[in-house]
Amino acid sequence: MSGPEVGLAISVFLACAVEAVEALTIVLAVGVTRSWRSAMTGVGAAVILLAAVTAALGPALTSIPINTLRLIVGALLLVFGLQWLRKAILRAGGAKSQRDELQEFEHEREEALQAGAIDSGLDAYSFTIAFKGVFLEGLEVIFIVLTFGANQHNVGLAAAAAGAAVLAIVLTGVAVHRPLARVPENAMKFAVGVMLTSFGMFWGAEGAGAHWPGGDAALLVLIPATLLIAVGLVAILRRRAAHPAVPQPAKAAISA
Amino acid sequence: MRRLESLGHFIWDFIVGDDWRIAAGVVLALGLTAIVAGTSWSAWWILPLVVALLLAGSVWRAAPRRRTPSARP
Numbered sequence: 317m318s319g320p321e322v323g324l325a326i327s328v329f330l331a332c333a334v335e336a337v338e339a340l341t342i343v344l345a346v347g348v349t350r351s352w353r354s355a356m357t358g359v360g361a362a363v364i365l366l367a368a369v370t371a372a373l374g375p376a377l378t379s380i381p382i383n384t385l386r387l388i389v390g391a392l393l394l395v396f397g398l399q400w401l402r403k404a405i406l407r408a409g410g411a412k413s414q415r416d417e418l419q420e421f422e423h424e425r426e427e428a429l430q431a432g433a434i435d436s437g438l439d440a441y442s443f444t445i446a447f448k449g450v451f452l453e454g455l456e457v458i459f460i461v462l463t464f465g466a467n468q469h470n471v472g473l474a475a476a477a478a479g480a481a482v483l484a485i486v487l488t489g490v491a492v493h494r495p496l497a498r499v500p501e502n503a504m505k506f507a508v509g510v511m512l513t514s515f516g517m518f519w520g521a522e523g524a525g526a527h528w529p530g531g532d533a534a535l536l537v538l539i540p541a542t543l544l545i546a547v548g549l550v551a552i553l554r555r556r557a558a559h560p561a562v563p564q565p566a567k568a569a570i571s572a
Numbered sequence: 573m574r575r576l577e578s579l580g581h582f583i584w585d586f587i588v589g590d591d592w593r594i595a596a597g598v599v600l601a602l603g604l605t606a607i608v609a610g611t612s613w614s615a616w617w618i619l620p621l622v623v624a625l626l627l628a629g630s631v632w633r634a635a636p637r638r639r640t641p642s643a644r645p
Contacts, residue, residue, distance in 0.1 A: 387602065392587070394598045394623065399589040402630050411635040455586070513627075517619045524602050525609030526616040538620065545624050549631050556635070 320532055323539070324464045325477045327511035330504050331460045332481035335453040337496050340489045341417050342449030345424030346442040350431075354439035358446030366454040370462065377466040383523050389463040390520025396459075397512025404506035405546055409553025414502050421494075457482070460512075467519055510546060514538040591634070597626040 317325070347355040377385065406412035424445070431441045461478045465471030488496060518528065518535055528534035588595045601622035608615035 387606075391598055391602055394619075395587060395589070395595045398594045398598070398623065398627055398630070399591070401627060402591065402594070402634065405627075405631050406634055409631075409635070411631075513623060517623055520598075520602055521605055521616050521619045524605040524615070526605050526614070526618075527609075528616050534616075541620065542623075545627065549628060553631070553635055 318532070320468060320535060321470060321473060323511060323515065323535065324468050324470065325473055327508060327515065328460055328464055328474045328477040329481045330511070331508045332457045332478040333485055333499070334501055334504050334508060335457050336482045336485035337417065337499050337501055338420075339450045339453040340485055340496065341421050342424055343446045344489065344494065345421050346428050346445045349425050349428040350434050350442040351439040354435075354442035355446040357438060358443040358448075359450050361443075362447045362450035362454060365451060366458055369455070370458050373458070373462055374466075374471065377462055378471070380466075383525075385523070386467060386519040387523025389467050390516050390518070390523050392459070393463060393512045393516030394520055395516075396456075397509055397514075397516050399509075400505055401509030401513055401542075401546055404502060404509050405549045405553070407502050408506060408550045410557050411553050417496060417499070417501065464515070506546065510539065510543045514542045517542075591630045594626050594630055597622060601626075 343355050343359055346358075380388070403412065407414050428441065428445070434442075457478055461474040462471065465474030468474070485496065485499075514535060517538055521528065530537075601619055604622075605615045605618045608618060
């Protein structure tokens, strides 16, 4: 497996695992509180729709000329990656609260309890919430799988990495029957943000006609450099939080 | 009409997210890279530089302002 392929597999696996953890929390909350049958019907419907989206988008993406594809994919990965990384930096730096799956689960459960009586047939609330949760989180998974896979001409590897991640999370969820609070979700989001941003820069620049010094080896510099900048921003945020600003008169006294 | 509006909101949230400046900056940086790549200059450095600035700026804007404690008693 080449370097970019290893990067592809790791990025897709981590991104899909994060999305699967979030979807699992939603499905567990409505399933436990209201109706497992309706929640699972919602999951099934979302999976069918996601498969249809993949079938429609996959061939369309792979038929685009490689430089145009790299430009589009690079731009989208950069926008996505920077948003993930920004959130992860703010969370790691203490400027935004960490995502807590147990808290999310309780929130979803409270809302499910307040949603009125449970329908005897198909419970519309459980179906809709499970469908929405799986479809929206799944859409991000599909986007990452297709863009990474099409760009590397290896949709199979990306799909395998995504499938392995979803399977691992679902099996763990079924085994423990509660939200996966111990998964280091924020750290995983940080790593995914770094990878998406680095690959986005690499492919985006190539698609725009630039040539990286060292070719594919440039990724070996881009990834650590992006990580370093992100870690540096976290350190600045933490320092800011630990040392509040000095009032003006005190500053004057210090400099005098 | 309302469905179209909510679809538009969904697409905006899905792609652009919390900070539209990031998306705008990425598009501009890619455009600039394409222009410079068309000349005899090397263009690979533009994207890393712009990305670093965009990320730092976005984090800075989103981070809560540091409150200066009042000097008065």
